[in-house]
Amino acid sequence: MKLEIVLMLAVAAIWLALALVYALVPGLDMPGYIRVWGIGALVFLALAAVLYRARRNQT
Amino acid sequence: MSTTSTTMTSPRAPQTPLSRFATLQTADRLLCGVLIALSLFALALGIAYGVAMALVRSGLLAPAPDTGYRVLTLHGTTAFFYWLYTAQAATVLLLAAAEKKGALALRGLAWAGTALIAAGFVLSELAAIAGPPLLYEANPELGTDDPRTVAGMTGGYLLLAAGFALIALSSIATVLATRRQADGGLSALGFGLLAWAGFLIVSAVAAVNAFLPGLLWASGFGAFPHAATTDWHILFHNLHYLPLMATVLVWYALAQDLTGISPATGTAFSKIVFASYLVFVPPTSLYHMFLEPGLPESVRVAGSLLSLFVSVPTLIAFLIVVASLEIHTRAGGEGGMRARLRRLPWDNPAMANMGVAILTMLIGLAFAFVLIQEKLAPLLSDTMFVPGYFHFFAVGTVTQSFIAMLAMAVPAVSGRPLWRPRLLCVMPWIVLAGLLLFGAGGLGAGLMGVPRRVVDIGYGGEAPAIWRPFMAMVGIGGVLFASALAVSVFGVLRSLVPGRRGLAAAAEPHVAAARSAAAPAAAAWTGPLAVVLLVAAMYGATIGAFELMQSLPVTAAGGGAH
Numbered sequence: 072m073k074l075e076i077v078l079m080l081a082v083a084a085i086w087l088a089l090a091l092v093y094a095l096v097p098g099l100d101m102p103g104y105i106r107v108w109g110i111g112a113l114v115f116l117a118l119a120a121v122l123y124r125a126r127r128n129q130t
Numbered sequence: 131m132s133t134t135s136t137t138m139t140s141p142r143a144p145q146t147p148l149s150r151f152a153t154l155q156t157a158d159r160l161l162c163g164v165l166i167a168l169s170l171f172a173l174a175l176g177i178a179y180g181v182a183m184a185l186v187r188s189g190l191l192a193p194a195p196d197t198g199y200r201v202l203t204l205h206g207t208t209a210f211f212y213w214l215y216t217a218q219a220a221t222v223l224l225l226a227a228a229e230k231k232g233a234l235a236l237r238g239l240a241w242a243g244t245a246l247i248a249a250g251f252v253l254s255e256l257a258a259i260a261g262p263p264l265l266y267e268a269n270p271e272l273g274t275d276d277p278r279t280v281a282g283m284t285g286g287y288l289l290l291a292a293g294f295a296l297i298a299l300s301s302i303a304t305v306l307a308t309r310r311q312a313d314g315g316l317s318a319l320g321f322g323l324l325a326w327a328g329f330l331i332v333s334a335v336a337a338v339n340a341f342l343p344g345l346l347w348a349s350g351f352g353a354f355p356h357a358a359t360t361d362w363h364i365l366f367h368n369l370h371y372l373p374l375m376a377t378v379l380v381w382y383a384l385a386q387d388l389t390g391i392s393p394a395t396g397t398a399f400s401k402i403v404f405a406s407y408l409v410f411v412p413p414t415s416l417y418h419m420f421l422e423p424g425l426p427e428s429v430r431v432a433g434s435l436l437s438l439f440v441s442v443p444t445l446i447a448f449l450i451v452v453a454s455l456e457i458h459t460r461a462g463g464e465g466g467m468r469a470r471l472r473r474l475p476w477d478n479p480a481m482a483n484m485g486v487a488i489l490t491m492l493i494g495l496a497f498a499f500v501l502i503q504e505k506l507a508p509l510l511s512d513t514m515f516v517p518g519y520f521h522f523f524a525v526g527t528v529t530q531s532f533i534a535m536l537a538m539a540v541p542a543v544s545g546r547p548l549w550r551p552r553l554l555c556v557m558p559w560i561v562l563a564g565l566l567l568f569g570a571g572g573l574g575a576g577l578m579g580v581p582r583r584v585v586d587i588g589y590g591g592e593a594p595a596i597w598r599p600f601m602a603m604v605g606i607g608g609v610l611f612a613s614a615l616a617v618s619v620f621g622v623l624r625s626l627v628p629g630r631r632g633l634a635a636a637a638e639p640h641v642a643a644a645r646s647a648a649a650p651a652a653a654a655w656t657g658p659l660a661v662v663l664l665v666a667a668m669y670g671a672t673i674g675a676f677e678l679m680q681s682l683p684v685t686a687a688g689g690g691a692h
Contacts, residue, residue, distance in 0.1 A: 072315040074398055075324075078405035082325075089412035103339050103361040107368075108412050111332040115408065118302070118328050125306060129314055 072126045079119035086112035150387055151224065151542030153231040159543045161237065162224050163626060165244055165297075166536060166543065169216035170623050172251060173529070174616065176209025181612045184568075186585060188605020189598070198585030199263035206266025207258055207283070210369075210524070212251050215290060217532045218376050219247065219297040222327055224539050225383060226304040229320045235303035243296030250289030257282025265583070267362050270344045270355055281348035284341040291337035298330040311397075318393065318400035322379045325404050329375060329411075333368040340365040367415040373528040375407045377491075378447035380531045381484060385451050387538060388481050389458040389474070395450050403450065406443040414440040434504040441495055445661055448491065456656045467656070479554035483534035483618075486558040490526025490565060492660060494519055496667040497573060500675045510675070514580040514604065518572020525611060526565050530558055533618050540625045549624040557614040557621075564611025571603025577678050 090109035093101055154162065182201050185191040193201070227234050234240060258264075261279025264272045268283035305320050305327070316324065340361040346352030355361070382400065386392060393400055416433030459470035475481045497519035501510055510516070541548050548554065580587055580597050587593055587601070 072310070072313065074401060075315055075321050078321075078401060079325075082405055082408040085409050086412055101357075101360050101364075103357060103364050104415070106339050107332065107336045107364050110335045111412075114328050114332050114335075118324060121302075121306060122324075126314065129310065 072122065072129075076119050076122045076126065079115050079122060083112045083115040083119060086115060150228045150383070151539050154224075154227055154542060155233045157237060158223075158227050158234045161234070161240055161244065162220055162227070162539070163543050165216060165220035165223065165247075166540065167623065167626055168244070168248060168251070169213055169220055169532075170536075170619050170626075172208055172212035172216055174619050174623075175255075176205060176213050177612045177616050177619070179205035179208060181609055184605045184608030184612070187587075188601050188608075189588075190605060192586070195585060196263065199265070200258065202583070202585065203258045203263040203265050204255070207254050210266055211287065211290060212247075212254070214369075214373050214524075214528065215294050216247055216251075217536075218330065218372065219243065219294045221376060221380065221532060221535055222301045222323060222330065223297055223304075224535070224543075225319065225379070226301040226323055226327075229317065229323065230304050230308045232307075234300055235307050236300040239296045240300035243293040243300070246289045246293035246296065248293075250286040250293060252286075253282055253289065254286030257286060267366075268341065268344060269362075270347065270358050273348070274354075277348035277350075280344050284344040284348065287337055287341045288345060291334040291341075295331050295334035298327040298334075301327045315397075318397040318404070319379065319383055321401045322375075322382065322404035325408055326372075326375050326379060329368070329372060329408060333365070333372055336365040336368045364415065368411065371407060371411050374444050374523075375404075377487065377528050377531040378407075378444060378451070379404070380535045381447070381451045381487070384480055384484055384534055384538065385454050388478060388484070389455060391454055391458045391461075393450050393454050395453070400450060403443060403446045406446065410439050410443055430504055434502075437502045440502065441498070444491070444495075445664075448488070449658065449661065452488070452656055452660065477552070477555060478537075479548065479551050479558075479618075479621075480534040480537045482555045482558040483530045483537065486562045487527045487530040487534065489562065490522045490530070492664050492667075493566075493569070494522030494527060495664060496671050497522070497569075499668040500671050503672060503675075506672075506675055510576055512581055512583065513576035514572045514582045514600075515576025516582050518569050518574075518576055518604075521572070521611075522565055522569055525561065525615065529615065530561065533558075533615075533622065536622045540622055544626050544628050546625050546628060549621040554618055554621045557618045560614035561611045561618075564607045564609075564614060566607070567603050568607030568611060571600045571605075571607060575600035575604065577675065 086108045090105050090112060093104040093108065179201050182191065183205050186193060186198050186201065223234065223240060257279050261276050261282065262273060264270075264279060264283055268280065268287060270280050270284075273280040273283075302324060305316065305324050308316065308320055311317060315321070340358070343352060343355035343361070344358060347354050382393060413436045416429060416436060455474060456470065459473040462470070462473040474485075476485070497515075500506055501515065501519065537548055537554065540546075575597060576582070578594065578596055578600060580601065587597060
């Protein structure tokens with residue numbers, strides 16, 4: 072379960088990092104990419120949170 | 131030579147097809163049956179449109195220009211969107227329910243999702259039939275004179291996206307309710323399903339990002355969506371990865387079901403591989419922008435480098451599955467590769483479907499890498515090279531994998547034996563033959579400059595004569611693989627009709643005996659060897675394409691289409 076949470080957090084971190092790159096780098100004028108990768112980061116963060124909660128309920 | 135040394139262990143008893151799906155509840159069987167029927171209906175329609183398109187492109191049919199483009203739109207909309215995504219919805223639900231070994235969670239949401247997908251399907255089809263052809267991406271620039279069609283197409287896609295997002299939520303809730311393994315975690319497949327369902331939800335968000343501005347404009351509530359092309363690229367990138375992730379999860383499940391062994395590399399490694407799909411999705415997206423004229427050179431270079439990672443997770447998953455199958459065959463006795471291959475359960479249609487899926491993935495990957503080269507993309511992206519290579523993935527890899535999955539699941543859903551399994555075992559190989567012909571014709575035609583989205587390529591008699599034989603191969607190959615695929619679809623659909631005796635145990639094609647005991651370590655080198663050959667083929671195809679393109683008087687460049 073710990074591995075699953077770490078993997079989901081890693082995915083969320085990478086998606087968030089890409090959203091920030093698209094938001095902050097001049098020349099990458101693609102707001103759609105910021106929205107999709109940013110919301111994606113939130114989705115995987117939520118999945119990590121759900122897994123964490125399930126782990127706590129078990130222990 | 132590089133080898134993968136693995137130990138075949140089974141932390142839990144492997145499942146056979148009937149045991150995997152035997153615990154499906156009656157209400158879930160009905161829901162999954164409706165989704166499967168809807169997906170196969172979409173595939174059957176998509177095949178019919180595809181045959182018409184193949185005949186048009188080979189010159190055997192000469193419809194009015196609007197009719198030709200309408201059929202092209204309908205083929206893409208029906209096969210790419212409604213077949214692939216309804217099939218994924220059915221598959222994620224089936225596998226989630228099987229993981230839980232009990233009732234689906236949030237079944238009402240899943241039913242609502244199914245209704246939304248069906249409504250979207252009807253809306254998109256009607257809009258594509260009645261209005262001007264917008265092509266499958268519902269391009270608003272092609273519908274400026276008829277916003278109602280833009281509204282219909284984009285509205286249909288948004289309903290589809292909402293539908294598969296709801297089904298993904300039901301799947302996530304179901305997986306989370308499964309009994310945990312000894313370490314408190316999910317099974318590898320359970321974690322993979324969770325990741326895939328999350329990715330489905332993100333792709334629904336990408337669909338909203340791509341299609342909502344068009345719907346708002348067409349309904350009079352927003353400005354014209356000038357960023358539609360860029361927003362389509364993001365969705366399109368996600369839509370590339372989703373079916374491939376689904377495919378490797380299906381392989382992962384079926385390899386256990388067909389051979390009775392657990393995956394060779396263990397649960398933790400498998401989870402890392404499934405998560406790696408999601409890791410590689412955003413960074414590899416830049417290559418879709420290669421055709422945009424204003425893209426900075428630094429972004430082109432970065433995109434070119436990152437695109438090299440695009441197939442890493444698929445290849446690792448391929449290694450796991452092939453290594454698992456090889457260990458199974460080595461455990462069956464001595465012999466060379468041919469003898470070991472014969473030990474796989476080829477008399478099960480699902481095995482034949484999966485074998486063809488694996489082969490076509492390797493062929494498709496070799497040519498996909500040609501297309502994502504920054505220097506070649508502008509020359510080839512608007513040519514027949516694209517349908518030539520991607521049908522290896524769409525029809526070969528992905529569709530054959532879903533058919534394999536359905537061939538295993540449908541008898542458990544309907545209680546009826548699979549229709550003529552011996553005949554269905556042959557069909558994937560005919561599909562492969564057709565794909566090879568279609569692919570050779572399409573790739574050759576693409577290298578010769580045949581445009582992919584021009585219905586009449588005669589150009590008033592000015593077209594090069596060499597185009598004709600390549601396009602004839604496209605037509606013959608397309609009709610051949612479509613015919614065999616249609617038989618497979620009929621067989622699965624026929625088996626879906628519930629038997630008169632209700633849910634009696636379905637007679638099952640051959641499944642290898644389960645081996646749950648630990649087996650000695652074995653060297654499984656077929657997977658690594660296949661990857662080495664694939665990399666060599668990628669280099670060969672890329673060098674060959676460069677040389678050929680340099681030798682041709684090509685001056686045209688692509689225009690950003692996908």
